[in-house]
Amino acid sequence: MIIRQHMEAQSNTSSILVPDFLLICFPNYQTWQHWLSLPLSLLFLLAMGANATLLITIRMEASLHEPMYYLLSLLSMLDIVLCLTVIPKVLAIFWFDNKSISFSSCFLQMFVMNSFLTMESCTFMVMAYDRYVAICKPLQYPSIITDQFVVRAAIFVATRNGILTMPIPILSSQLRYCARIIRNCICTNMSVSKLSCDDITFNKLYQFVIGWTLLGSDLILIVLSYSFILKAVLRIKAEGAVAKALSTFCQSHIFKIRASELLFSDLPAIMVSSPNNTGIQVTEFLMICFPGMQDTQHWLSIILAPLLVLALAANFVLLFTIYQEASLHEPMYYLLAILSVLDVILCLTVIPKVRPSQATHFSPSAR
Structure with missing residues (x-):
């Protein structure tokens, strides 16, 4: 006592x-x-x-x-x-x-x-x-x-x-x-x-x-x-x-960019490596998403997966429409198409890697 x-x-x-x-x-x-x-x-x-x-x-x-x-x-x-x-x-x-x-x-x-x-x-x-x-x-x-x-x-x-x-x-x-x-x-x-x-x-x-x-x-x-x-x-x-x-x-793209910044700016990535004085060469990193919420990662993936599908579908529909519609073959819409392509690349680079697991290995050569 x-x-x-x-x-x-x-x-x-x-x-x-x-x-x-x-x-x-x-x-x-x-x-x-x-x-x-x-x-x-x-x-x-x-x-x-x-x-x-x-x-x-x-x-x-x-x-x-x-x-x-x-x-x-x-x-x-x-x-x-x-x-x-x-x-x-x-x-x-x-x-x-x-x-x-x-x-x-x-x-x-x-x-x-x-x-x-x-x-x-x-x-x-x-x-x-x-x-x-x-x-x-x-x-x-x-x-x-x-x-x-x-x-x-x-x-x-x-x-x-x-x-x-x-x-x-x-x-x-x-x-x-x-x-x-x-x-x-x-x-x-x-x-x-x-x-x-x-x-x-x-x-x-x-x-x-x-x-x-x-x-x-x-x-x-x-x-x-x-x-x-x-x-x-x-x-x-x-x-x-x-x-x-x-x-x-254009407005929806601005929102998606802001939402992506809000979503991924708080994803903590902990890179685990051996001390330099051990002589062991680091061959990969270990990424841990939401360290305090490991038990909820599978539930997070249920939310994240539809967002990936939605973002990809919206961008592909936009690209297809610009390609098919002759009246949209103008510089402004070409720039909008470039923005969609960049958005697709960003989504495919980040979200598939964030899969439900306690730790995700990440090779330095992939950076």
Whole structure:
């Protein structure tokens, strides 16, 4: 009993001794941080400038005061908030070695990242519905897609994603922490929670379920919208109709690129090798996906496999349509075809390797 009380007291003391967190960006490349800050700062200025220009243009141009451009403005504002939440702190770490971040700032950043990323995907879903109504129900478009619709959609986007992602930082803030070094540039839920002395199984499960529910439902609705668009256009067979429909696929490609970044940027790859002083030559690496969720890998594969089939099918349909339709033999659609080919290569390079197993061998020569 005395030992148990002592251990509990020691655990409580260790959690109290952690006043804040330390963000360690790229632990193996500390000497390169000043050089890494150069492209990051340029990308930051580019993103802020592009979104600010878009917002000003929509505000000043009266012909752009339409629901579709209001939704585009909402997407730009979400981008600006995400940029201001993440990149300035990363630049402060690179330039001034300001690695410390308070508890409240860390959990606020966690909330903004989780909620606003899902808000972006939800906005893409609303934009896909807007294109569906515009092409499949053009006569009803003015009565369905109105300014009131945009307001209700914006409230829905903010409320749904804000409420459902709010428990993630709240659950993390209730944990007792025994360490303070976060080996990440931002305060993600998993990076922070694994520093806790408590059991984080529920935290991981909740983020997994909410993430796949929100992003998965948005992706399914987007695909359904564009499927109906393509079906309607191919049935009409009007001159130029296919070109008009395919122009809307640019938005879906942007979503797929963002979804791919969200999906694979958090796949931890642990490369296991022997120490150099043993004289043993390393012939392969060992990749471990989701180290804390090994038991759920087969369930993850059930979700990942349909996404692979869906991505490949969508790109092949796009390529086939551009090839068959003479009116699409134009530079813009050639560039779109190149984007689809690159998307197919990326999918075939990454997703088949991520198969359900506890460890996947990976030869260095295949890199």
